[in-house]
Amino acid sequence: xxxxxxxxxxxxxxxxxxxxxxxxxxxxxxxxxxxxxxxxxxxxxxxxxxxxxxxxxxxxxxxxxxxxxxxxxxxxxxxxxxxxxxxxxxxxxxxxxxxxxxxxxxxxxxxxxxxxxxxxxxxxxxxxxxxxxxxxxxxxxxxxxxxxxxxxxxxxxxxxxxxxxxxxxxxxxxxxxxxxxxxxxxxxxxxxxxxxxxxxxxxxxxxxxxxxxxxxxxxxxxxxxxxxxxxxxxxxxxxxxxxxxxxxxxxxxxxxxxxxxxxxxxxxxxxxxxxxxxxxxxxxxxxxxxxxxxxxxxxxxxxxxxxxxxxxxxxxxxxxxxxxxxxxxxxxxxxxxxxxxxxxxxxxxxxxxxxxxxxxxxxxxxxxxxxxxxxxxxxxxxxxxxxxxxxxxxxxxxxxxxxxxxxxxxxxxxxxxxxx
Amino acid sequence: xxxxxxxxxxxxxxxxxxxxxxxxxxxxxxxxxxxxxxxxxxxxxxxxxxxxxxxxxxxxxxxxxxxxxxxxxxxxxxxxxxxxxxxxxxxxxxxxxxxxxxxxxxxxxxxxxxxxxxxxxxxxxxxxxxxxxxxxxxxxxxxxxxxxxxxxxxxxxxxxxxxxxxxxxxxxxxxxxxxxxxxxxxxxxxxxxxxxxxxxxxxxxxxxxxxxxxxxxxxxxxxxxxxxxxxxxxxxxxxxxxxxxxxxxxxxxxxxxxxxxxxxxxxxxxxxxxxxxxxxxxxxxxxxxxxxxxxxxxxxxxxxxxxxxxxxxxxxxxxxxxxxxxxxxxxxxxxxxxxxxxxxxxxxxxxxxxxxxxxxxxxxxxxxxxxx
Numbered sequence: 158x159x160x161x162x163x164x165x166x167x168x169x170x171x172x173x174x175x176x177x178x179x180x181x182x183x184x185x186x187x188x189x190x191x192x193x194x195x196x197x198x199x200x201x202x203x204x205x206x207x208x209x210x211x212x213x214x215x216x217x218x219x220x221x222x223x224x225x226x227x228x229x230x231x232x233x234x235x236x237x238x239x240x241x242x243x244x245x246x247x248x249x250x251x252x253x254x255x256x257x258x259x260x261x262x263x264x265x266x267x268x269x270x271x272x273x274x275x276x277x278x279x280x281x282x283x284x285x286x287x288x289x290x291x292x293x294x295x296x297x298x299x300x301x302x303x304x305x306x307x308x309x310x311x312x313x314x315x316x317x318x319x320x321x322x323x324x325x326x327x328x329x330x331x332x333x334x335x336x337x338x339x340x341x342x343x344x345x346x347x348x349x350x351x352x353x354x355x356x357x358x359x360x361x362x363x364x365x366x367x368x369x370x371x372x373x374x375x376x377x378x379x380x381x382x383x384x385x386x387x388x389x390x391x392x393x394x395x396x397x398x399x400x401x402x403x404x405x406x407x408x409x410x411x412x413x414x415x416x417x418x419x420x421x422x423x424x425x426x427x428x429x430x431x432x433x434x435x436x437x438x439x440x441x442x443x444x445x446x447x448x449x450x451x452x453x454x455x456x457x458x459x460x461x462x463x464x465x466x467x468x469x470x471x472x473x474x475x476x477x478x479x480x481x482x483x484x485x486x487x488x489x490x491x492x493x494x495x496x497x498x499x500x501x502x503x504x505x506x507x508x509x510x511x512x513x514x515x516x517x518x519x520x521x522x523x524x525x526x527x528x529x530x531x532x533x534x535x536x537x538x539x540x541x542x543x544x545x546x547x548x549x550x551x552x553x554x555x556x557x558x559x560x561x562x563x564x565x566x567x568x569x570x571x572x573x574x575x576x577x
Numbered sequence: 578x579x580x581x582x583x584x585x586x587x588x589x590x591x592x593x594x595x596x597x598x599x600x601x602x603x604x605x606x607x608x609x610x611x612x613x614x615x616x617x618x619x620x621x622x623x624x625x626x627x628x629x630x631x632x633x634x635x636x637x638x639x640x641x642x643x644x645x646x647x648x649x650x651x652x653x654x655x656x657x658x659x660x661x662x663x664x665x666x667x668x669x670x671x672x673x674x675x676x677x678x679x680x681x682x683x684x685x686x687x688x689x690x691x692x693x694x695x696x697x698x699x700x701x702x703x704x705x706x707x708x709x710x711x712x713x714x715x716x717x718x719x720x721x722x723x724x725x726x727x728x729x730x731x732x733x734x735x736x737x738x739x740x741x742x743x744x745x746x747x748x749x750x751x752x753x754x755x756x757x758x759x760x761x762x763x764x765x766x767x768x769x770x771x772x773x774x775x776x777x778x779x780x781x782x783x784x785x786x787x788x789x790x791x792x793x794x795x796x797x798x799x800x801x802x803x804x805x806x807x808x809x810x811x812x813x814x815x816x817x818x819x820x821x822x823x824x825x826x827x828x829x830x831x832x833x834x835x836x837x838x839x840x841x842x843x844x845x846x847x848x849x850x851x852x853x854x855x856x857x858x859x860x861x862x863x864x865x866x867x868x869x870x871x872x873x874x875x876x877x878x879x880x881x882x883x884x885x886x887x888x889x890x891x892x893x894x895x896x897x898x899x900x901x902x903x904x905x906x907x908x909x910x911x912x913x914x915x916x917x918x919x920x921x922x923x924x925x926x927x928x929x930x931x932x933x934x935x936x937x938x939x940x941x942x943x944x945x946x947x948x949x
Binding site (some may be wrong): 265301313 | 718
């Protein structure tokens with residue numbers, strides 16, 4: 158996930174290169190403004206906003222929070238901001254002093270430490286009134302939110318979405334549907350007001366519209382040259398994650414989509430020379446975005462798609478426009494990360510075909526076991542089914558200590574050779 | 578005391594035991610990874626539930642499937658499967674626990690080729706009514722999956738019989754813990770662990786029958802003078818290697834309780850033998866003391882540990898878990914803090930693999946016992 162801070166490693170050019178200027182995405186500025194306003198509201202004292210704050214996992218059901226006028230805050234988004242601001246190591250070390258193993262997820266470590274010292278780029282997140290944890294992305298969030306529930310002494314709601322190794326069955330569906338009702342009762346109790354089902358329909362429609370627009374934006378890279386890369390998607394993703402179900406996200410994505418279409422019409426690609434097209438798997442390496450982007454650009458390799466940012470519209474097909482609340486259980490349970498390794502491999506293969514990719518770059522991310530374990534099998538399946546080269550980068554999304562620049566560069570070079 | 582030689586023999590060569598059992602009974606052997614496996618259903622089907630703990634052999638084949646940041650259980654088990662050391666298995670059951678086991682299930686299904694594979698996607702929450710209902714449906718589905726996969730019918734009588742046996746096993750195992758708590762000199766923990774390791778893979782009727790006389794014999798012994806050793810509670814994950822029990826005892830500690838899935842979590846809780854048996858099984862697994870990969874409240878595991886320390890007059894706690902075990906690593910800081918408030922000191926030992934751990938553990942334990 159991303160934020161205004163994600164591009165802090167982008168140094169302003171002293172001499173403006175007209176070619177570079179032409180390729181820049183103009184909507185970036187608007188995005189920064191919206192995200193800044195979002196965090197300013199969230200950090201405004203609650204007495205002034207009159208709104209409660211919920212911390213929620215990145216794959217969690219945010220729409221009911223919008224209905225209840227609760228401000229959703231995403232510690233994972235903050236983890237990304239901390240990583241991109243290169244503040245991860247300091248906070249990870251702090252969490253290790255607190256007794257947390259250095260092998261644990263670096264988002265969790267950074268967030269847990271940040272709570273105690275008001276750390277990170279915006280001096281800590283606003284304190285939660287409740288915690289909403291959906292384990293469709295991992296088991297780690299459960300443990301992480303338990304830690305925060307003890308620390309802040311606030312209610313914790315867990316949406317337990319059974320992993321769909323090979324199937325999503327009727328027992329699972331019944332269980333998650335019931336929990337959605339429990340979630341609403343939980344919110345009604347904490348907010349002290351009834352749930353507005355009419356408003357839910359409006360928010361649901363905006364969520365679906367936002368997801369559809371996001372997919373359309375990601376699909377613009379089917380064009381050659383691609384008007385954007387996955388590094389841009391990492392940045393613009395923040396909106397579908399944090400403001401899903403709002404008019405703000407819909408309006409912004411409409412303007413971003415229009416800009417992408419314009420770029421296509423004018424033949425403007427993100428890369429000056431697009432020779433190879435690649436798919437990225439796993440979370441970004443937040444503290445090396447610029448570096449990695451340059452490495453690939455210099456080698457005329459364009460990362461046209463990724464499994465990560467498309468995750469927020471990967472299960473849109475299970476949503477029923479006329480019954481958002483009724484269908485959200487299935488949508489939230491069947492996201493690609495909550496499925497079997499072979500289903501995840503198929504997802505990549507479909508992307509390779511759709512975006513006509515020449516290779517796949519895997520980030521083997523120490524912080525994220527459900528995303529990373531199984532990648533070796535995915536490599537083999539891709540080799541077998543589509544016969545294109547793959548690259549494995551060993552790193553971590555936030556903890557820079559796990560990154561070896563020279564090793565990664567050598568591997569990228571060897572990989573590009575295989576594409577030739 | 579009754580001889581423990583049977584257990585030592587089985588433990589030395591569990592694969593040979595399982596293979597022999599298969600030849601003699603013509604039954605199937607079903608591997609499993611976790612104390613949440615409803616063994617009663619496997620036993621009822623006529624198959625042998627075999628807990629996979631890893632042989633500790635060097636990793637070579639599994640490296641092509643798993644990153645280095647997976648725990649030694651996950652890597653070791655896959656290594657054993659790929660190297661043919663688990664060829665006697667007819668299938669494997671994966672109850673949903675942690676992220677690593679979740680992905681191991683996929684990798685296992687895609688690469689090992691055992692005929693039967695079942696994912697028991699149990700609830701992660703154990704403290705709500707809807708989770709309880711879902712747990713029942715998981716148990717019911719597993720019964721059907723077993724029937725289909727093994728080509729047999731599990732009647733209610735067969736299931737009841739298996740539950741009776743499993744309750745007998747649990748009762749006798751808990752008797753051994755009660756003896757040790759009263760008088761740690763009567764049975765050393767290394768022997769007790771040998772019994773548990775064997776118990777998780779041997780014929781359950783044979784097991785129940787073998788445990789009875791051992792428990793009875795121990796109970797009949799008069800208590801010797803109270804131990805001078807430091808009374809220690811172990812907390813953490815699976816720990817089958819190195820033999821931590823021997824090391825701790827050699828350093829002057831007496832283990833009086835544990836919160837291990839290969840120890841107390843394996844036998845705690847009985848299953849009601851009457852009524853809706855599937856529901857009863859589900860209830861037992863919902864109510865049993867939780868593994869950290871599950872949720873039963875935000876303080877439940879810490880409270881359990883404090884309770885066990887008090888009940889067993891423990892002097893200290895040793896946290897032992899595998900390196901890269903996320904659920905345990907997340908719980909450790911708060912549990913440590915909770916017991917510190919009780920004035921109970923603790924040490925943490927993370928096990929990476931057999932060879933590198935034993936020497937270090939010895940040094941650390943000796944220092945800890947001295948401190949106590």
